[in-house]
Amino acid sequence: MNNTAVLLSSSPVAMARKGAMAAITQFLVAHNGSVLHADDHIDAGRELFLSRLEWDLDGFDIPVAEFEQQFKAVADAYRIKYHLALSEYRPRVAILVSSQDHCLADLLYRHSSGELRCDVVTVVGSHPAAGRLAEFYGVPFHLLSDPQNKRASEQQITHLLGQDVDLIVLARYMQILSPEVVGHYLLRLINIHHSFLPAFVGANPYHRAFERGVKLIGATSHYVTADLDEGPIIEQDIVRVSHRDTIEDMMRKGRDLGKVVLSRAVRWHLENRVLVYQNKTVVFA
């Protein structure tokens, strides 16, 4: 595993046409940074140029602390907004969960096997069963004192997590967070919804899918915003169902979908592959 840096950036298309990408890569090469991956995208309608550059820090002659200052000339010249992330930094991740703990079990196993480059610092659950899983994987577990009391639960969560958390995964938390909490952790909250959004927003998607007689069911992982199930979508997938599938079968199939879809979204986020703008995502996967 290399010691790398990732630059996620955006600039107006007009600037991109004047050579924003060339200027950035030129800057990196001039400082002995060898580019490992480059990917970009132009959103023509929104006139935005978006890119992800990953380079080897081995030999790169600018200390990270001075990057902003040294890069300023380029950023200003091309009106580049950017986010710099380092592979050596291990994001601090919290997981919120209910009694439905299949996504939790999946994420903790993946983490333990090295698939997710982060530290899982805490699991907060509304049900004690999740505590056993957390304990097995060596992660501190906190039980919500009064899960039915939304206000108290949110206070407990924000108190526990503070600001020192990079990502909060709602691994079937099954509660709608208040706008205050969402605002507090904006773009740091990833949820899994068990339908192919925008179909079946809200509660009981499988029951409604069953009633509607759909031939596919889905799962969607998205950043949480103040509008329920309306945040930027990171990943979706579906599985085929037929008249033979009961609601219980749909739920079972949906659990498999949810695990895969959520874990992809979390991994891409942790690897700094997701760029959000105007309620959409670019996933440089």
Next chain:
Amino acid sequence: MNNTAVLLSSSPVAMARKGAMAAITQFLVAHNGSVLHADDHIDAGRELFLSRLEWDLDGFDIPVAEFEQQFKAVADAYRIKYHLALSEYRPRVAILVSSQDHCLADLLYRHSSGELRCDVVTVVGSHPAAGRLAEFYGVPFHLLSDPQNKRASEQQITHLLGQDVDLIVLARYMQILSPEVVGHYLLRLINIHHSFLPAFVGANPYHRAFERGVKLIGATSHYVTADLDEGPIIEQDIVRVSHRDTIEDMMRKGRDLGKVVLSRAVRWHLENRVLVYQNKTVVFA
């Protein structure tokens, strides 16, 4: 290809438990009908037993014209509602189309290659281009005189088709039929909608999918009812999209989806594999 009969039937679950299926197969065997395929389904919530039986008419000793009378005792005893269809009958199919003729081209090619067991008796289009395709495949074509005038168009269509049509395929007809026309041809109208319903009901689904930033787009084939895009779903499928896909790319991918999804639905309908009840379908595929 055998000369076969298909019996699509439904009965209350309580009757099924008393042996409805055994009674039907016993009846067929007693009359020297050898069963080729049997499939059934219990909808526990609605307490319905649904089945499809296909048997070889070669040697079957009841003339079709007398089936109803001879089967009456069994049907009454088990409260069986049924529909009998014969493979030798070639359903009469009409296709309605706009300037978007990819589904038309696809259906006509499939028909010409023997994939669809029916007679395509007419194509009605709002645009002359479809006429060339129809002519090539030897199907009469009728151009709507005044496509913008919905009332006149519907009168022209019902006049052309009359009641002597078994199926009307809306192959991207792009007009909402009035409840009168829908009622006239109930369960004989199959539409293709270019989204995974119930997401993006109505107009411009790809534009809305693009705006929403979904990672999958879909297509849905369904029977038309008076409620727009709310009829019983026969088939759905999806294809993956990413930020790289423009709306034009989505449309291109959507055309491929639409052709496959619509043709599956039409084929299943023609092979008497679809049983509709309470706005859902059982597809005995």
Next chain:
Amino acid sequence: MNNTAVLLSSSPVAMARKGAMAAITQFLVAHNGSVLHADDHIDAGRELFLSRLEWDLDGFDIPVAEFEQQFKAVADAYRIKYHLALSEYRPRVAILVSSQDHCLADLLYRHSSGELRCDVVTVVGSHPAAGRLAEFYGVPFHLLSDPQNKRASEQQITHLLGQDVDLIVLARYMQILSPEVVGHYLLRLINIHHSFLPAFVGANPYHRAFERGVKLIGATSHYVTADLDEGPIIEQDIVRVSHRDTIEDMMRKGRDLGKVVLSRAVRWHLENRVLVYQNKTVVFA
């Protein structure tokens, strides 16, 4: 969950045409067994009629111990071979595993959440790490004393499992079993192979897939026979890859595939949905 019986049966097509299915259902109904699910299939080339019938034992007036005797007349008349299984019986399952324990973790979680109707009686592993997982889920674990010694390992396995086991799942066991062991547990051994068989039979399928430049990778679950990777296939699935995927990425994607494909095969086997004949399976799913 009902207390049910499942009859998996096969008979010559000629007998089926004379009413084998009707005779069986008639027999069940006559003894007050209400059929919950019926599914059948004719393999025209092999002239075989195959079926699965599931009925409610509540009210069924034949004690299971007497089923064979009472059903004999029907079975003889129509030359029916059959296997009777009871839902109340919980199959005894053993899992063999190597250091690659993702399938094990997945199966144990599914079992603990009630998805797999069986008793996992033992886990045998070539690596101690699997022991922690087994312990967490309350399943006895046995470490192979000398994993490099194939003969010794097989003796240890057969000694541990004896004949009192209904299914042995090779959850990435990574060793080829000798024909003796395979013969000992015929049709009771389910393996997961990480390719879409028959592509990439044998070792290192991902490396070979990478070299060949395929655009899809797969996983296959099959019964084990004496011919390596040639046994009857129960389930397969694939995932898309591109030039961006390294072998490590393929392995990660393959783990997700493997878990889902293996667990489906195991569940179908446990629910008596799989009928094997002439190296193929019918899965009544």
Next chain:
Amino acid sequence: MNNTAVLLSSSPVAMARKGAMAAITQFLVAHNGSVLHADDHIDAGRELFLSRLEWDLDGFDIPVAEFEQQFKAVADAYRIKYHLALSEYRPRVAILVSSQDHCLADLLYRHSSGELRCDVVTVVGSHPAAGRLAEFYGVPFHLLSDPQNKRASEQQITHLLGQDVDLIVLARYMQILSPEVVGHYLLRLINIHHSFLPAFVGANPYHRAFERGVKLIGATSHYVTADLDEGPIIEQDIVRVSHRDTIEDMMRKGRDLGKVVLSRAVRWHLENRVLVYQNKTVVFA
């Protein structure tokens, strides 16, 4: 549609690390070429840096005829091999076909609807039926005089096509071309094979898939090389089958797969998105 240029290039990874990409983009920007799309890939094992750059020729101040000369300094400095393609050039495409004309019908329809940016200059077929389709779409058709005579057919084909053809699509041509013809048109021959290669290389893949009892069937589009079905894969896809599918059903499903897979490969080739190296492809899609 813009008037654009595409540069497909490769260079040693060591050169890429010294800034090959930056140098190229710098060169383009310096000559007023605004980059529309950039994509690249490092094949670590083979130490190759591969990229695709597309830029707007509107305003680009180097005439195409002088590109090579002016770009030479950059190409030499970074040991860049490249291929330059212009969107205004319409590739000349020939299609070879047998009596199985579904891919031909599909390609001609797509071409007529503007999906494929090329001129279809000729269709050569072993069966007269394809001639009607070609005529309908206004493409010259040539019937092979003696389809059973492979040598004569190849002479007729090379005589008809000469060297003035950019791509030859084997749209179910069903004959193995001799190494001479393959060598003559190297990397200009795209074939569709009806299996997920490398499974079922050679003849009758569906029959063999049926015998093996696979649960998925596939299609593969690839460049033709002297080794049968061993050329660089461009695209693959699969569809699910079950025991209910006869060989005829597999063939029908396979036709749908084949059309989509082949048309994707052809489109990507025509849009200069495919880079071949060492029997693999990078598809910058």
